[in-house]
Amino acid sequence: MRAAPAFTALFAALVLGACGNSPPATPEPVATANDTAAPPPAPPAERTEPEDAPMTGSLAAREAASEPSSTLNFDCEGVRITVAYENDDALAKFVVDGETLALDREDAPSGAMYADGAGNRFWAHRPDEARLTLDGDHERNCYRVY
Template sequence: MHSSVALGLVPVLLALTACGNAPPAPAAPLATTPAASEEPPVTGSLAAREAASEPDATVEYDCEGLRINVATDADGDRVRFVVDGDTLELAREAGPSGRLYVAAEGHRFWAHRDDEARLTLPGQHERNCHRVY
């Protein structure tokens, strides 16, 4: 009697399988993380990404009445500031102490203490600069 009951269940099992009641298919494999050599996707706003590439430090100095905002790049290899509407970019050179930046045109900016510097512009006297807080 058991064999006839088993034979009677075969058509029912086949019908259930055809109706979509089959056991669930195995889950898809999980996505892998990108390889270390792949760069992560860019995130954040354009302004945030640009701000991240801006100079690390900007300091305002008063150089005997001439105010300048000196922006130092992240490596400390270059400074940039505006004088009389001209943007000057000076490269770091070896100096006696502090940080000396010069340009071929004769511009010099020498930050010899945390809050003191000297600025030399072609054809002008050397100016003593004090950091503005």
């Protein structure tokens, strides 16, 4: 009858295990000041692209990057001009039919008017609108092109 005490001990162990009397969980280790921290991540490698890398993006973005901020494009009833303002807007330059016109600023009722002695006049009277007169010819309405 020696089997009875061994059977009783096994049965008691099974019952206690089924009742949820398991030993308490061991706590997670707590970091102390003496523990070493993980090394910081390595810095990203420097980009070694050539300085003259091809431009990407929209045409307008490429043109904006290549032109000074004082340059505006206009369509004046079929005559396309790019006006470049210089000397704190005291001078407006643009090319018409292969000829560069340099117009000095004059007094205007509104906006900015530029003219020369040959009868050429450019009057930017609104942010996106202007008027162009070439050699005293008829006045053309101009609209800014973006």
